[in-house]
Amino acid sequence: MTKPIIQSKTASHTSTSGLVERTIADIRDFIRENELKAGDALPSETALSARLGVSRTVAREAMRALSALRILEIGNGRRARVAAPDAAALSMILDHTVYTRQLSIQQILDARRTLELRTASLAALRRSDAQARELLDIVAAMFDELHQPMRVMEHDIRFHEVIATASGNSLYAIIVNSFSVITRQTWDIGWRSRATEENRRENIRCHERIATAIMAQDPGRAEAAMSEHFDSNVSVLVKAGIT
Numbered sequence: 001m002t003k004p005i006i007q008s009k010t011a012s013h014t015s016t017s018g019l020v021e022r023t024i025a026d027i028r029d030f031i032r033e034n035e036l037k038a039g040d041a042l043p044s045e046t047a048l049s050a051r052l053g054v055s056r057t058v059a060r061e062a063m064r065a066l067s068a069l070r071i072l073e074i075g076n077g078r079r080a081r082v083a084a085p086d087a088a089a090l091s092m093i094l095d096h097t098v099y100t101r102q103l104s105i106q107q108i109l110d111a112r113r114t115l116e117l118r119t120a121s122l123a124a125l126r127r128s129d130a131q132a133r134e135l136l137d138i139v140a141a142m143f144d145e146l147h148q149p150m151r152v153m154e155h156d157i158r159f160h161e162v163i164a165t166a167s168g169n170s171l172y173a174i175i176v177n178s179f180s181v182i183t184r185q186t187w188d189i190g191w192r193s194r195a196t197e198e199n200r201r202e203n204i205r206c207h208e209r210i211a212t213a214i215m216a217q218d219p220g221r222a223e224a225a226m227s228e229h230f231d232s233n234v235s236v237l238v239k240a241g242i243t
Contacts, residue, residue, distance in 0.1 A: 019054060023062035026052045028071070031082060038084040042072070045080075085170070087177035095181045105242050106234065108182050113230040115175060116160065120210060120226040121219040123166035131166040135159060135211035142204045146197070152204075153187045159207055163214065186242060190233060193240045206232060 027048070030036075042048060049059035063080050066072040073083045097103040123131070138159045145151040157180045164176035194200045206229045213222035 019058050020061045020065065023052055023054050023058050024065055027062055027066060031071075036082045038082050040082050041079045042081065043079070085174055087174050087180070090174065090178035091181045094178055098182060098185075105182065105186055105237065108179070109230065109234055109237070112176075112179050113227070113234075115172060116163070116230070117223050117226050119164045119167040119169075119172050119176060120214065120222040122168060122172075123163045124214045124217050124219040124222040126168040127166040127214055127217075131162055132211075132215040134162050135214060136208075138162070139204060139208045139211050142207065143201070146200060146204070149188065149191050152191070153184070156187065156207070157183055159211075163210070166214070186237060189240050189242060190236045193236045203232065 027042070030042070030048075030051075036042070043051065045056055045059055045063070048063075049056045052059065054062075063072055063074060067074045067080070067083075068089070070083050070086055070089045073081045094103070094108065098105060098108065138155050142152050142155045142159075145155070160179075161173070161177055164173040167173070191200065194203055206225065209225040210222060210229060213219075213225050
């Protein structure tokens with residue numbers, strides 16, 4: 001009598017993983033084929049698993065993976081929806097690559113510098129009056145809260161986010177927003193390295209020069225001020241031993 005073939009746990013896991021990956025691709029195809037937009041609901045888990053010919057367990061795992069990538073939004077008690085793009089997934093990748101030393105802080109800053117010179121230039125051309133005023137208000141708040149470093153950091157992060165949004169290119173906004181996780185890891189080092197109050201005020205004045213150039217709709221001056229800002233940051237971090 002022939003003995004039944006017993007599938008190993010490893011083979012079974014590989015088979016399930018392959019099925020989940022295929023289901024992930026099928027769900028993405030479903031979104032495209034049905035021209036779903038951010039906020040649109042997908043079929044229920046039961047209906048989707050039946051449509052794709054997989055178990056509910058496989059469909060659930062695929063949807064969780066897409067949620068982690070911010071392609072889907074999954075909430076308790078409601079159907080999955082197409083997610084609006086945000087910086088969360090990219091931010092996680094950047095954090096991981098720096099933590100595992102696949103990228104250095106200086107490499108991140110180099111890429112960021114290139115992007116943000118462009119966003120400053122575009123923001124000067126495309127900003128709304130409200131965005132220009134917000135940049136100046138942020139600078140004023142940074143001066144007012146000079147002795148509360150963590151508050152200054154949050155204002156700093158918001159400053160760059162507003163410029164990226166004012167550029168009019170939503171991809172720039174997503175990428176720049178993703179850098180905040182790295183900013184929070186290095187900001188205090190840079191702040192402490194600017195040991196005197198005058199050095200810290202000069203750092204804020206550099207933000208002010210960027211903001212006033214954007215208010216004046218002068219892209220050349222905005223780009224030059226942003227370049228000065230990044231050159232200063234890189235120099236300070238190098239002196240502090242961050243490479």
